[in-house]
Amino acid sequence: VQKLEMIYEGKAKKVYKTDNPDLAWVEYKDDATAFNGLKKGTIMGKGELNNKISAHFFELLAQKGVPNHFVELKSDTEQVVKILQIIMVEVIVRNIAAGSLAKRLGLEEGTPLKHTVLEYCYKNDELGDPMINDYHIAALGLATKEQMAQIAEMALKVNEVMREYLKDKNIDLIDFKLEFGLHRGKVLLGDEISPDTCRFWDTETKKKLDKDRFRRDLGDVEDAYREILKRLQGGE
Numbered sequence: 001v002q003k004l005e006m007i008y009e010g011k012a013k014k015v016y017k018t019d020n021p022d023l024a025w026v027e028y029k030d031d032a033t034a035f036n037g038l039k040k041g042t043i044m045g046k047g048e049l050n051n052k053i054s055a056h057f058f059e060l061l062a063q064k065g066v067p068n069h070f071v072e073l074k075s076d077t078e079q080v081v082k083i084l085q086i087i088m089v090e091v092i093v094r095n096i097a098a099g100s101l102a103k104r105l106g107l108e109e110g111t112p113l114k115h116t117v118l119e120y121c122y123k124n125d126e127l128g129d130p131m132i133n134d135y136h137i138a139a140l141g142l143a144t145k146e147q148m149a150q151i152a153e154m155a156l157k158v159n160e161v162m163r164e165y166l167k168d169k170n171i172d173l174i175d176f177k178l179e180f181g182l183h184r185g186k187v188l189l190g191d192e193i194s195p196d197t198c199r200f201w202d203t204e205t206k207k208k209l210d211k212d213r214f215r216r217d218l219g220d221v222e223d224a225y226r227e228i229l230k231r232l233q234g235g236e
């Protein structure tokens with residue numbers, strides 16, 4: 001695959017065309033944003049860490065039967081993926097109350113939930129990604145009922161696979177965000193799975209090993225991301 005011109009630059013990634021119309025070349029950046037772009041910064045080494053962490057999860061998920069866009073790593077900060085027609089719905093899965101859910105429902109962060117929570121947000125920066133439900137998704141024509149049924153099933157499968165896998169690495173999977181898209185008419189998991197998009201807590205100490213360290217100025221941001229990659233690679 002040949003890397004051609006850049007077609008898109010987002011908050012954390014650059015996307016390039018390739019000589020294969022089915023494939024895109026993605027470069028993960030060190031740039032970090034939070035609160036819908038209001039907070040900006042750089043996390044040294046994040047591009048490389050998230051590229052490798054994402055690839056690791058996508059390979060695990062493909063093995064476990066969750067079809068996704070990942071094709072192959074190209075360098076420390078680059079990977080090739082299948083081009084998706086992205087579905088404009090962000091899917092959030094939660095096991096433990098944290099972040100916006102803890103705030104909205106008046107729960108203390110860290111409170112276990114009696115049932116897995118699935119939330120949908122309309123992927124729209126101008127509106128600040130408002131939460132929506134199946135009715136809004138149908139009303140806006142963002143996806144069909146059949147697609148949403150598949151997406152919900154895939155999101156819950158991702159949760160089971162990742163939770164189980166991370167348990168052995170001494171990492172609690174608190175919550176995470178997924179994006180899906182269509183490739184040749186098929187629903188595939190896309191975007192990234194990294195400490196930018198998941199909450200990971202150390203099982204013993206409950207130390208946050210994710211982007212909350214950046215959002216909340218907790219320090220040791222890069223170390224936390226590095227620790228996640230190290231544990232995935234079996235360093236602990």
Ligand code: C5P
Pocket residue numbers: 090092098099100101129175176177196197198199211
């Ligand atoms: O902020 P909130 O508690 O709703 O976030 C839930 C999960 O979704 C967190 O793991 C967060 O990192 C992720 N998320 C994301 N991108 C967004 C919103 C949330 O990756 N735009």
